[in-house]
Amino acid sequence: MAMPESVGTAHRAETVGPRRRVRSSSTSGLHPDPGPSVHEPRPSGPAAWRALGWHLLAGVAFVGAALLGRASMLPDTMLALTWPAGGVACLWLYFSRGRELPAAALALGVVTYGVNAATGASAPVSAAFVASNVAQALVFTATLRVGSPQLWRPGLASASPLQGLDRMRPVAWTTVAALAGALAGAAVGAAGLYLAGRATDGEGLVIWTGRNFAGILAVFVLVHLIVRAVCVPSSQKHSSGIDWSTMVVLTVACYVPVFAQNQLPMAFLPTMCTLVIGLRSRPLVAGVHGVLAGSIAVTATILGTGPFMFGSSLVDRVLLVQLYVAIILIKVVFLAAAGAERREATAGLAAAEQVAIAHGELMESALDSMSDxxxxxxxxxxxxxxxxxxxxxxxxxxxxxxxxxxxxxxxxxxxxxxxxxxxxxxxxxxxxxxxxxxxxxxxxxxxxxxxxxxxxxxxxxxxxxxxxxxxxVTEERAQVDELAAFAGVVAHDLRGPLGAMLGWSELALQMVVDDNAEGVRANPQVVRALQRLNNGATKMDQLVEGLLLHATSRDRELTREPVDLRRLVNEIVEVRDLGSTVEIGEVPAVNADALMMHHLFDNLIGNAVKFVPEGQAPHVRIDGHVVDRCVELTVTDNGIGVPENMRRQVFHRFERVPGVTQKGTGLGLSICQTIVERHGGQIGIVNPPDGARGACFRVRLPAA
The missing domain is CATH 3.30.450.20 (PAS domain)
Structure with a gap:
C-alpha cells in the first residue's frame, strides 16, 4: 500500500463548501452566512485577548493530538489507527468567529506545515498535508454552520435558543459534516501527494477517510459537550457520580475482556453495553463512553489483541477499527440525544399537564362561582x-x-x-x-x-x-311584576284626572281661538301656558296609555285562536290611513290572541313609519313563512335603523336609541317583546336584506 504517513495525513478542518459572503460587515468570504437570526459580535478588550488565547491553545492542542495520532501507528507500518488532530482542527475553525476564520485557517496551515517538516516530510509533501487539513476543517465548518446554524459555539448570539449535541439534528449534521470534511481532506491530500510524486492508492484513501472521520467525531463531540457544559452550565443537567462511575465500570467490564483476547470475533457483545448507556445516560456521559470504548479498541489493536486480529489482514484491521469506533460514537451519541429529547418532551408534557390541570381547576372554580x-x-x-x-x-x-x-x-x-x-x-x-x-x-x-x-x-x-x-329569575320577575302591577294601577288611577286636565286645557285653547275670531285678543303668555299645559298632558296621556297597554299585555289572559294577520294588518293600515306605505306579502295565520296581535303589529308599524329620516317617505314591508310549525315574520322598513350594539337594549322598558329626535315613551318594543314571549315566540332585530338601510324585525309565533 503506497500511502505515506506523516502528521498531515490525518488533519481535518471545518467545512465551508462553496464560499459565501457574510451579510454583516465581515470582510471574510470564508464564513458562511448563518442567517439573520444568528450573529457574532466583534470581540474587543478582554474578549479579544480571550480569542487570542483560544487560538494559541488550539495550536498547542493540535500539535499534541498529532503526536498522539502517530503513537497509534501499527508496528512496522505507516498506518495510524486514529487521528485526533483532525478533530482538534475542526474544533479550532468551528469555534473561531467569522472575522477570525481566515487567520485561524492560516495558523492551522502553518502549524501543520511545521509539524510535518519537523517529522521529516519534504516541502511538497508538507504542503499537500497543509491543503488537506485546511480543506477538511473548512468543509466541516461550512457544512455544520449551514446545516445546523443554531449549534452552540462561543460568542454566538441568536434570536432563537442555541442547541447542543444533546439534540438529534445537530448530531446528525455533525456526522454529515465529519464525513464531508474527511472526504474533502482525503481527496485534496491525495491530489497534493500525487503532485508531490507520492501517489496514494484506493485502500489508502479509504483508510485516510475513515480514520479522520472517526477522529473528528470523537474529538469534536466530546470537547463540544465539555466546553458547552463549562461555558453554559444551565444548558444541561449534570450527571451524578453514580452515573459516571457506573459508565466507567460498565465500559471497562464489557470492552476490556472482549478486546483482551483475539480468539473469538465478539466485538458485537460490548455494543449492548453501549446501547444501555446511550439510552439511560446524558449526552456528556455517553460521549465519554464512546471515546473510552474507542480508545480501548484502538489500544488493543495496536497491542495486537482483540477480535479484529482474528483472521484479518492489516488493511482489514485498520478499516474495521475505524468503522467500529465511528459506529460506537455515532450510536451512543444519537441514543443519548434521543433520550435527552425524550426526557425534555416528557418534562414538557408533564408541565403542560400541570398547567392544564391548573387551568381546569381555575375553570372549575370560575364555573362554580357563577350564579347562572x-x-x-x-x-x-x-x-x-x-x-x-x-x-x-x-x-x-x-x-x-x-x-x-x-x-x-x-x-x-x-x-x-x-x-x-x-x-x-x-x-x-x-x-x-x-x-x-x-x-x-x-x-x-x-x-x-x-x-x-x-x-x-x-x-x-x-x-x-x-x-x-x-x-x-322567579324572584326578579316577581318584583318586576309587582312594580308593573303598581304602575298599571297608578296609570289607571291617573287616567281620570289626566283626562280632565287634557279636556279642560283643550277647551281653554278653543275658547282663545273663538275670542280671537271675535276680535278679542288674549294675553300671549296665557296662550303659551295653555299650549304647554296641553302638550304636557298629551305626553303624559301617551305614557299612561303605554303603561296600561304594557300591563294589559303582561296580565291579560290569552285567548288563542287562528288569527288572519293579513286582514289584521290591513285594518291597522286603514285606521292609521297609511295607504300604500305598508306592503303586505304572503303572511300565514298564527295561533294567538287577536287583541295582543293587534297591539303587536300596531306598535311595529307605528315605529316603522315614525322613525324615518326627515323628508323621506316611509315604506314598510311585511312577509312571513312557516318554519318548523311556527310562522316567521319580518317587518322591514326604510327608516333610521337600530345600531347593532342597541339591538337587545331597545326591548328594555323606557330604552331609546341615543340621538333619535322622534318622540316616544320607550315602552313600545318592550310591549312587543312581552306579547311575543307570552305566546312562546321570539322577537329580534336583524340586518335588512341586501344590505338596505333601515330596520328589520324578525318575529316567530306559533302557526295556526
Missing part, C-alpha cells in the same frame, strides 16, 4: 356535567330532574306546554343557537319557577354536543 346554572349535554340529551348553580337548580325540580332532554315538562310563560322539538336542549343539540328563551318549570314543591335559557351547540369533537345556561 350551566349544563354540558351529550348527543342523546344526557347531562354530562353541571356546575354548582346548575346542580342546585336541578335539585329544585321535581323527582327525575332534567336528566335527559325532553324528560321534564317545560312551559311557556303563558302556561302552555313546550312541544318536544321546542325544548331548548333538543334544539341546541341539533345545532341551533337558543338565545334568551323564557320558560317555566314546576319545582318539587309544586311552585312555578321562571328561567331564562341560552343554548349553544359545540362544534368540537367530543361527548358534549351543547352547552346550556339558565338563570332562575
Amino acid at each position: 346554572g350551566l349544563l354540558l349535554v351529550g348527543a342523546d340529551g344526557t347531562i354530562l356535567r353541571s356546575n354548582r348553580a346548575g346542580q342546585a337548580m336541578l335539585e329544585l325540580i321535581r323527582a327525575g330532574g332534567i336528566q335527559r332532554a325532553g324528560s321534564t315538562p317545560l312551559m311557556h310563560l303563558d302556561g302552555t306546554s313546550f312541544e318536544p322539538e321546542e325544548n331548548p336542549i333538543v334544539r341546541a343539540v341539533a345545532g341551533e343557537t337558543v338565545s334568551h328563551l323564557d320558560l317555566a318549570l314546576i319545582d318539587r314543591e309544586g311552585n312555578r319557577r321562571t328561567f331564562i335559557v341560552n343554548g349553544s351547540p359545540l362544534r368540537a369533537e367530543g361527548a358534549a354536543k351543547a352547552v346550556i345556561t339558565f338563570r332562575d
Whole structure:
C-alpha cells in the first residue's frame, strides 16, 4: 500500500463548501452566512485577548493530538489507527468567529506545515498535508454552520435558543459534516501527494477517510459537550457520580475482556453495553463512553489483541477499527440525544399537564362561582356535567330532574306546554343557537319557577354536543311584576284626572281661538301656558296609555285562536290611513290572541313609519313563512335603523336609541317583546336584506 504517513495525513478542518459572503460587515468570504437570526459580535478588550488565547491553545492542542495520532501507528507500518488532530482542527475553525476564520485557517496551515517538516516530510509533501487539513476543517465548518446554524459555539448570539449535541439534528449534521470534511481532506491530500510524486492508492484513501472521520467525531463531540457544559452550565443537567462511575465500570467490564483476547470475533457483545448507556445516560456521559470504548479498541489493536486480529489482514484491521469506533460514537451519541429529547418532551408534557390541570381547576372554580346554572349535554340529551348553580337548580325540580332532554315538562310563560322539538336542549343539540328563551318549570314543591335559557351547540369533537345556561329569575320577575302591577294601577288611577286636565286645557285653547275670531285678543303668555299645559298632558296621556297597554299585555289572559294577520294588518293600515306605505306579502295565520296581535303589529308599524329620516317617505314591508310549525315574520322598513350594539337594549322598558329626535315613551318594543314571549315566540332585530338601510324585525309565533 503506497500511502505515506506523516502528521498531515490525518488533519481535518471545518467545512465551508462553496464560499459565501457574510451579510454583516465581515470582510471574510470564508464564513458562511448563518442567517439573520444568528450573529457574532466583534470581540474587543478582554474578549479579544480571550480569542487570542483560544487560538494559541488550539495550536498547542493540535500539535499534541498529532503526536498522539502517530503513537497509534501499527508496528512496522505507516498506518495510524486514529487521528485526533483532525478533530482538534475542526474544533479550532468551528469555534473561531467569522472575522477570525481566515487567520485561524492560516495558523492551522502553518502549524501543520511545521509539524510535518519537523517529522521529516519534504516541502511538497508538507504542503499537500497543509491543503488537506485546511480543506477538511473548512468543509466541516461550512457544512455544520449551514446545516445546523443554531449549534452552540462561543460568542454566538441568536434570536432563537442555541442547541447542543444533546439534540438529534445537530448530531446528525455533525456526522454529515465529519464525513464531508474527511472526504474533502482525503481527496485534496491525495491530489497534493500525487503532485508531490507520492501517489496514494484506493485502500489508502479509504483508510485516510475513515480514520479522520472517526477522529473528528470523537474529538469534536466530546470537547463540544465539555466546553458547552463549562461555558453554559444551565444548558444541561449534570450527571451524578453514580452515573459516571457506573459508565466507567460498565465500559471497562464489557470492552476490556472482549478486546483482551483475539480468539473469538465478539466485538458485537460490548455494543449492548453501549446501547444501555446511550439510552439511560446524558449526552456528556455517553460521549465519554464512546471515546473510552474507542480508545480501548484502538489500544488493543495496536497491542495486537482483540477480535479484529482474528483472521484479518492489516488493511482489514485498520478499516474495521475505524468503522467500529465511528459506529460506537455515532450510536451512543444519537441514543443519548434521543433520550435527552425524550426526557425534555416528557418534562414538557408533564408541565403542560400541570398547567392544564391548573387551568381546569381555575375553570372549575370560575364555573362554580357563577350564579347562572350551566349544563354540558351529550348527543342523546344526557347531562354530562353541571356546575354548582346548575346542580342546585336541578335539585329544585321535581323527582327525575332534567336528566335527559325532553324528560321534564317545560312551559311557556303563558302556561302552555313546550312541544318536544321546542325544548331548548333538543334544539341546541341539533345545532341551533337558543338565545334568551323564557320558560317555566314546576319545582318539587309544586311552585312555578321562571328561567331564562341560552343554548349553544359545540362544534368540537367530543361527548358534549351543547352547552346550556339558565338563570332562575322567579324572584326578579316577581318584583318586576309587582312594580308593573303598581304602575298599571297608578296609570289607571291617573287616567281620570289626566283626562280632565287634557279636556279642560283643550277647551281653554278653543275658547282663545273663538275670542280671537271675535276680535278679542288674549294675553300671549296665557296662550303659551295653555299650549304647554296641553302638550304636557298629551305626553303624559301617551305614557299612561303605554303603561296600561304594557300591563294589559303582561296580565291579560290569552285567548288563542287562528288569527288572519293579513286582514289584521290591513285594518291597522286603514285606521292609521297609511295607504300604500305598508306592503303586505304572503303572511300565514298564527295561533294567538287577536287583541295582543293587534297591539303587536300596531306598535311595529307605528315605529316603522315614525322613525324615518326627515323628508323621506316611509315604506314598510311585511312577509312571513312557516318554519318548523311556527310562522316567521319580518317587518322591514326604510327608516333610521337600530345600531347593532342597541339591538337587545331597545326591548328594555323606557330604552331609546341615543340621538333619535322622534318622540316616544320607550315602552313600545318592550310591549312587543312581552306579547311575543307570552305566546312562546321570539322577537329580534336583524340586518335588512341586501344590505338596505333601515330596520328589520324578525318575529316567530306559533302557526295556526
